[in-house]
Amino acid sequence: MQIIDVYTKKEYECKICKGKVYYAKVTNDKGELYTIDNLLPNGKYGKESNVLTCQVDTLVKDQVHKCQKTNISEKIKELEGKQPTLNTQVQERPKTKEMSVTDFAEPAMRKEIEVHCKVLRIIEDEVNKFLGKDVNPTRVGMWMKMIYDMMEQKKK
């Protein structure tokens, strides 16, 4: 949020704290004016009567006057909620091929899994032979993974 264009020369009095204030226009971070009806600024009465305005201290002109801070930020939240934003449509996720139970029931798939398991079994046996019987199972797993990855690399 930004405060631009303090458009009153006259000092006004804040009804709450009796402090001296001016009025200014409020924009979003891109410098676009907020309008209370979410339409374009209408240019009426020199200050565009539908533009969101706020009080600013006469000395601190780039911040909303303290008594209005909550009020204005709530207003902005409300306006931003209403703004017709593009790209809010829920984007359809790209469909990834997911395996389902029926896929696994496919004979071709079963065959593939069977082969896969056999390969893993052989690797496990070999790793066990290599590392010896009393080795930590996580080490066996690590070795299996390493060998498996090497095999996958070779396929490419």
Ligand SMILES: [Zn+2]
């Ligand atoms: Zn005040």
